[in-house]
Amino acid sequence: MRREGDTKQKLFNTAVELIWENSYGSISVDDICSRAGVNKGSFYYAFKSKSDLAVAAFENHWNKKRPVLDEIFSSQVPPLERMKKYCDRVVQDQLEKYQKAGKVCGCPFCSIGSELSTQDEPIRKKAHELSERSMKYLASTLREAIAEGAVEAKDPMELAREVFCYISGLLMQAKIENNPEILKCLKKGVFRILGAKPLAALS
Amino acid sequence: MRREGDTKQKLFNTAVELIWENSYGSISVDDICSRAGVNKGSFYYAFKSKSDLAVAAFENHWNKKRPVLDEIFSSQVPPLERMKKYCDRVVQDQLEKYQKAGKVCGCPFCSIGSELSTQDEPIRKKAHELSERSMKYLASTLREAIAEGAVEAKDPMELAREVFCYISGLLMQAKIENNPEILKCLKKGVFRILGAKPLAALS
């Protein structure tokens, strides 16, 4: 015994997987426990509620994604190149999940945020916090793109929100249509929002 | 007695209201029945399942919205004017719901679609169908705008999807932030997607 870290991590992974592929409301603590191979007692020893686990699990999931984002949005890369890479990566992640789960699952953070924001304040706050972190990457990238004259806009944060809303809306729509094909126009749409100029930069 | 129509309509209204303000998974058939003042037996006389009610209720909700959309998207109005009116109306509806419910509730169709698309196929299909109906209004409007030279684009349907994804993503984000303020830039963002030209058309 004496392996709490392991237990928590298993619960994190299982919770994100099950909630992402199904929904928070449709999976039970028992489902999570049995799938993770953890007993209920250990669950409630590690977390005080189902909602608590969800908040921690999504924070953990974001932290695992962070190194990838740090690399994509590295200042070493020209800003529009970062945007391209980010778009490609989002689509790639979606397609991988599609193959594993057999259906389009959308953005896990947005899905749980959309489901629970009106009902569970800690979950809403976490979902909000995580989307703001994503938007920060976009905003600083777009600030540079604007400074370089590659993109025309006044407020980089506002533009970042537009891009972010478009991307999350597209992922949601792909989920609702259960059609990965429509993800293909993600990059094109993003560059349309950024203005006509960088369209030529599309590989 | 002998008033099934009334019973169904009460269940439609209550179901949409409760699901919109909370979520499908968190409200029970008993909740819907007691709020609607309908007995459980009558519920199951009228609908064969909770999921069945949801599909019918959202179809009904869309049909009640349809005359408003038909007017907004009337061919009598110049295409970019239609887009402006539509944006204003979306924001107005959101603000009204915000005042009634005390929180930002987002798009009801997208919310239930996002929650259940991976789990309940009839609900996914209905959500898909309803978003395609909305996109048709946008696509035919944008086709005219392109023909007039007011907007530069090749495929009106593709552009309509971009606009629709942006709008639904913004409504979702407003829900996750529980902040109606961010709805204010909806129109600006839509016109940015449509290209710089019609920006001057903003009132």
Add this chain to the structure above:
DNA sequence: CTTGCAATATACTAACCAGTCAACTAAGTT
């Protein structure tokens, strides 16, 4: 080698869930 405690295990509860059912009511028909 024993004592203390972090962590695991499992049985349990009380509330709630979607859905069923047989009795009942009233309007329409003859």
Add this chain to the structure above:
DNA sequence: AACTTAGTTGACTGGTTAGTATATTGCAAG
């Protein structure tokens, strides 16, 4: 007035829910 039947009623069922209580395990320090 007797019959038919669409629609209503609310008690009921069997299963599930989140969360708890209590017992047990095994490591580590003294």
